Each structure stands twice: as structure tokens, then as C-alpha cells.
Amino acid sequence: MxxxxxxxxxxxxxxxxxxxxxxxxxxxxxxxxxxxxxxxxxxxxxxxxxxxxxxxxxxxxxxxxxxxxxxxxxxxxxxxxxxxxxxxxxxxxxxxxxxxxxxxxxxxxxxxxxxxxxxxxxxxxxxxxxxxxxxxxxxxxxxxxxxxxxxxxxxxQVIRTPAAPSQSFGDDPLRMLRAARFAAKLRFTVDQKVISAMRDMAADLDRITAERIRDEFTKLMCGADPIAGLRLLVDTGLADRFIPEISGLKLEIDEHAQHKDVYEHTLIVVQNAMRLEGGEGPDFTLRMAALMHDIGKPATKAVGRDGRVSFHHHEVVGARMTKQRMKAMKYPKDVTSDVVELVHLHLRFYGYGRGEWTDSAVRRYVTDAGPLLPRLHKLTRSDVTTRNKRKAANLAADYDALEERIARLAEEEDLARVRPDLDGNAIMELLGVPPGPIVGQAWRFLKELRLDRGPLTRDEAEAELYKWARDNGHLSS
Known part of the structure; x- marks a missing residue:
């Protein structure tokens, strides 16, 4: 009392x-x-x-x-x-x-x-x-x-239903997803009778619209402990009804660390990403990218003659799968686009530590990421889950070096807004051409040149434009 x-x-x-x-x-x-x-x-x-x-x-x-x-x-x-x-x-x-x-x-x-x-x-x-x-x-x-x-x-700190779970979920199957969402939000334990009903009635979730499922799942992902909610979705089979790619990770071996499968690796990456969010509140885009970053692995798994497992181009396949899944879940196009791009770019960093990156490669990394660069930094760092402390330290040092290099180049150039050294009006005036495809082609050529070589003087840019125009038959007589 x-x-x-x-x-x-x-x-x-x-x-x-x-x-x-x-x-x-x-x-x-x-x-x-x-x-x-x-x-x-x-x-x-x-x-x-x-x-x-x-x-x-x-x-x-x-x-x-x-x-x-x-x-x-x-x-x-x-x-x-x-x-x-x-x-x-x-x-x-x-x-x-x-x-x-x-x-x-x-x-x-x-x-x-x-x-x-x-x-x-x-x-x-x-x-x-x-x-x-x-x-x-x-x-x-x-x-x-x-x-x-x-x-x-x-x-x-337990989640139970007022009526029998089967009656409650039979009335509204979305409540099964809400149970997982509250487990994530409140860090509460779900009653075993409720879990059993969720497992038995998972197929009833098919009665619910994609929009309602999306909204509950988004709240789950933004909860204090989304890992608990995700595990519950996978263990009860609810995830298979609307995002089966997550359950599909459980049997895949992660090439970075043989001691865990990709499913466990993915959950750790989500946790790591949450720790890097800062004090600005949950970042759904970052968390979703962390969750989806390796979903292309099952489709790209290969075993070499030496017995080593590889997942070549899984970031490309994963980006395509992410777009399809988020479209099916009715996420807004801008949110989907950002998550897809992060999944596509999450492996770009690997290889930097071998000294292969030129300034051009760094410019392209920043330009391709665009406004997503801060999130890409966090996602890439979150993807390091190896238990090998020396390997983890080396990767962290490599990424520190990359960020320092980006900052150094940014002092010299506006990396966030890389543009050709000549704009469209200048191109038309110098080549004597009207608006049209030639101007666009020349603009893209000059942008690629800018990425490769950095800022050019006006004279250098004009000389390169004239050379390109002559080589491609676009120079007006």
C-alpha cells in the first residue's frame, strides 16, 4: 500500500x-x-x-x-x-x-x-x-x-496487457509492435505470456498498414534501448513481416571478426552510433543506416579457395535493398535517400590507412557525402567492432588522420561546396555556345578536374576548357 x-x-x-x-x-x-x-x-x-x-x-x-x-x-x-x-x-x-x-x-x-x-x-x-x-x-x-x-x-518494469494478450493483439495487431517499442523506450521487460502471443500471432501484423508500422518502428529505433526492441522483433518473428532483412543477418559471418555473426555485429554498430550522436537527441537516419549497413551481405556471400568468407560489393547491394525496404515502409523520399547514401558510402574509408588516398580521393569522399559527412564519420567509426585492440586502435588512428586531412584541405578549399572554376555563363561565353548539353558536359569536366587537382587559376581553367572543347569538337570557329 x-x-x-x-x-x-x-x-x-x-x-x-x-x-x-x-x-x-x-x-x-x-x-x-x-x-x-x-x-x-x-x-x-x-x-x-x-x-x-x-x-x-x-x-x-x-x-x-x-x-x-x-x-x-x-x-x-x-x-x-x-x-x-x-x-x-x-x-x-x-x-x-x-x-x-x-x-x-x-x-x-x-x-x-x-x-x-x-x-x-x-x-x-x-x-x-x-x-x-x-x-x-x-x-x-x-x-x-x-x-x-x-x-x-x-x-x-514489466509490460502486460489488461485483457488476455491474444484478445488484445487480436483486436489490434499493432500492439505487438508497440510492446517492442515500449521495451525500447522504457527499458522494460515484456511479460512471457505477451511474448508467446506475439510469436503465435506475428502473421496478424499483415493486417496493419505500412504507415502505422513505419511510425511505430521509427519510435522504436529512437528509443533509449532500440536493441532490446529489435531483438524482440526478431525473436518473435515480427521483423519477418515487415523488415525480414534484419533476421536474415543472423546466419552470416562477419569478415571483420570471426567471433560473431553479422546480426550481432549490426546491433553493436547501432549501439556505437547511438553513443556518437551527441546531446542532440536520437538521430533516426544514423541509427537506421547503422541497422541496414550490412543487409547486402547475405546476397553477396562467397567463400574463397582458402576458406575465407567475403562479401564483395555488399554496400552496393545493401543500398539497393535499403531503398526497396524503406520505400515499402512508406518512408519519405528524403529520409530514404539519406539512409541509402550512407549505406552505399560506409565502406569508402577502408584502404585509407594504406596510404593510397590522394587529395583528389579525399575531395571526392567529402563531395560524395555532402551534408551527410558528419553522419558518415559516425557510421564509419561505429562499424569498427573488432575485439582486436591493436586493429581497432589502428582504424581509429587512420580515421583521425582522415578527418584531420579533411580539415586541412577545408582550410584551403571549400570542400563542402566544390564547384568548377568556371560557371555556366563563362563556359558559354568562352566557347561561344548557347545553353544546352555542351555546357553541362563542360561543367562536369571542369568539376572533375577541380576534384582531381584542387582550385585552378582563371587562366588554367580557361586553358583546360579550350583543350577539352578542341578534343571533343566543341570549339566554335
Missing amino acids: SVLNAAQENAVAELLRVSPLADELGHRFGAAGHELHLVGGSVRDALLGRLGDDLDFCTDARPEQTLAVVQGWADAIWETGREFGTIGIQKNGLRIEITTFRAEAYDGVTRNPVVEYGDSLLEDLERRDFTINAMAVSLPGHTFTDPYGGLDDLAA
């Missing part, structure tokens, strides 16, 4: 941070004859001492009645979720969603719930995904309601 009282006190203390606003809203609903309860993730986060600025409430009021209560009080109102019983408002910088008690019904076939309004708080809590999200604090009285032991599960 003492745990309950302490947790209640913590929850109330957190609620006081947004009071009197929350209580004021509760009074407004009460005056109109309706209930109002802080619920779900907001209560969970309040108990964990991390209540944010997005608050979720439930009520017996129907959407039109909720609108009548908040009209003239809220700073802004949006009705995009009205068909699901949700009205959104903004007040004093807080984003608030108020949802009518729900008793959702699913037919086990369609991807979207059939929304049915409920009549009580307990009915609403029963339909929620996990016990830790099935608690409520009534307003303005601050009465705590916990019918499914969510408080105890929160203290034990």
Missing part, C-alpha cells in the same frame, strides 16, 4: 505542474455534467516523473459536447481525429487531446478499428494496450484509478 500512496503522491505532484490548467478544464467538464480523466501515457509518464507537454484525457462527453466545453477557452482547436472521438486543443503551450470513452471493436480482418463509444472509465481502460497505460487520474479531484495493476507493473 505504501508503494501505491507514494506513486499517487508523485503523480499528483507532476499534475500540479500543469495545474490549475488541468483542474480548470476538469471544472469546465464537470459544470457541463461530464467526467474528465487524465489517462494513458500521460499518467504513466507522470508516475515516472516525466510528464510532458502533450496530455491525453478521456471523457464521457461526445465530440460535439467536448467542442462546446472548450470553445472560447482553448487557444486553438483541431478536429482531425473527430471521427475517432478525439478533439485536439492547445492551451498555454500545452497540446491536449480529449477522447470520448471508447469500446473499440475489430472484425479481425480490416486494418482500422470500428469506433464504438463507451459509457464508463473502466470500459475505456479495459480496451487499452498495456496495464501501464490503463491508469487514470480524475479531474479536478485527482482520484487515482488502476483496475489492472498498472502501478505494480510500472514498479516491476
Whole structure:
């Protein structure tokens, strides 16, 4: 009982941070004859001492009645979720969603719930995904309601469902992915009965749209411990339903270190990348590139006469596979493009330590990476997972040297914006040609020359342009 009282006190203390606003809203609903309860993730986060600025409430009021209560009080109102019983408002910088008690019904076939309004708080809590999200604090009285032991599960750091897992996941299969996401976000353990149901019902995830899966997976990858979530997805077979390339890594031997397979290597790379993110928060693009960087290995595996395993050009194959998978998951084109490019470039560094890189090669490395260069630095360093301390130290020293060389060249040249020494207008004027393909060809020639030799003087650039034009029959008479 003492745990309950302490947790209640913590929850109330957190609620006081947004009071009197929350209580004021509760009074407004009460005056109109309706209930109002802080619920779900907001209560969970309040108990964990991390209540944010997005608050979720439930009520017996129907959407039109909720609108009548908040009209003239809220700073802004949006009705995009009205068909699901949700009205959104903004007040004093807080984003608030108020949802009518729900008793959702699913037919086990369609991807979207059939929304049915409920009549009580307990009915609403029963339909929620996990016990830790099935608690409520009534307003303005601050009465705590916990019918499914969510408080105890929160203290034990375990994820369970209010109803039987099979019933919960049968209602909404996305909840299986949410279990893995909460394991990643909260570092909680998933109950064995829940895991068993996830394993048995993994195929039901096929009922869910790619967009909903993508959003949950993105949140998982941005969690505090995505490795726990990823392992759960692979071990239950859920990963095979939407990103099977990850499970496919388990049997492949990593050529950098024979003591682990590529699957384990990949998880370590994700962890390494997270440590290099800095204090700016989760970097989904970097984490996703770390996860996908070796998915081309199964398709490129070869065993030489000496018995050594190789994966030639797996970065090229992996980039293509990454593009296909992220497109299937409906990721935005710009995010997909960045991840694909990082996968494609992640091996470019190897060989630098042998002294083979010219200044031209360094310029091309920077130019090809473009704005992704900081992430490429982190991904390349993260890819070193060998237990051989001398080898790891040598690779780190080599990359330190490369970064120093990039910095030195950057002082002399603007490596981030390598351009030809002559622009399009100058090319047209010197060659006496109108806009068209010849100008583009000449521009690309001069850019390649700039990458190879560094900055040219005006006279040198013009001489090279004239020579190129004569050699290719483009010099005007």
C-alpha cells in the first residue's frame, strides 16, 4: 500500500505542474455534467516523473459536447481525429487531446478499428494496450484509478496487457509492435505470456498498414534501448513481416571478426552510433543506416579457395535493398535517400590507412557525402567492432588522420561546396555556345578536374576548357 500512496503522491505532484490548467478544464467538464480523466501515457509518464507537454484525457462527453466545453477557452482547436472521438486543443503551450470513452471493436480482418463509444472509465481502460497505460487520474479531484495493476507493473518494469494478450493483439495487431517499442523506450521487460502471443500471432501484423508500422518502428529505433526492441522483433518473428532483412543477418559471418555473426555485429554498430550522436537527441537516419549497413551481405556471400568468407560489393547491394525496404515502409523520399547514401558510402574509408588516398580521393569522399559527412564519420567509426585492440586502435588512428586531412584541405578549399572554376555563363561565353548539353558536359569536366587537382587559376581553367572543347569538337570557329 505504501508503494501505491507514494506513486499517487508523485503523480499528483507532476499534475500540479500543469495545474490549475488541468483542474480548470476538469471544472469546465464537470459544470457541463461530464467526467474528465487524465489517462494513458500521460499518467504513466507522470508516475515516472516525466510528464510532458502533450496530455491525453478521456471523457464521457461526445465530440460535439467536448467542442462546446472548450470553445472560447482553448487557444486553438483541431478536429482531425473527430471521427475517432478525439478533439485536439492547445492551451498555454500545452497540446491536449480529449477522447470520448471508447469500446473499440475489430472484425479481425480490416486494418482500422470500428469506433464504438463507451459509457464508463473502466470500459475505456479495459480496451487499452498495456496495464501501464490503463491508469487514470480524475479531474479536478485527482482520484487515482488502476483496475489492472498498472502501478505494480510500472514498479516491476514489466509490460502486460489488461485483457488476455491474444484478445488484445487480436483486436489490434499493432500492439505487438508497440510492446517492442515500449521495451525500447522504457527499458522494460515484456511479460512471457505477451511474448508467446506475439510469436503465435506475428502473421496478424499483415493486417496493419505500412504507415502505422513505419511510425511505430521509427519510435522504436529512437528509443533509449532500440536493441532490446529489435531483438524482440526478431525473436518473435515480427521483423519477418515487415523488415525480414534484419533476421536474415543472423546466419552470416562477419569478415571483420570471426567471433560473431553479422546480426550481432549490426546491433553493436547501432549501439556505437547511438553513443556518437551527441546531446542532440536520437538521430533516426544514423541509427537506421547503422541497422541496414550490412543487409547486402547475405546476397553477396562467397567463400574463397582458402576458406575465407567475403562479401564483395555488399554496400552496393545493401543500398539497393535499403531503398526497396524503406520505400515499402512508406518512408519519405528524403529520409530514404539519406539512409541509402550512407549505406552505399560506409565502406569508402577502408584502404585509407594504406596510404593510397590522394587529395583528389579525399575531395571526392567529402563531395560524395555532402551534408551527410558528419553522419558518415559516425557510421564509419561505429562499424569498427573488432575485439582486436591493436586493429581497432589502428582504424581509429587512420580515421583521425582522415578527418584531420579533411580539415586541412577545408582550410584551403571549400570542400563542402566544390564547384568548377568556371560557371555556366563563362563556359558559354568562352566557347561561344548557347545553353544546352555542351555546357553541362563542360561543367562536369571542369568539376572533375577541380576534384582531381584542387582550385585552378582563371587562366588554367580557361586553358583546360579550350583543350577539352578542341578534343571533343566543341570549339566554335
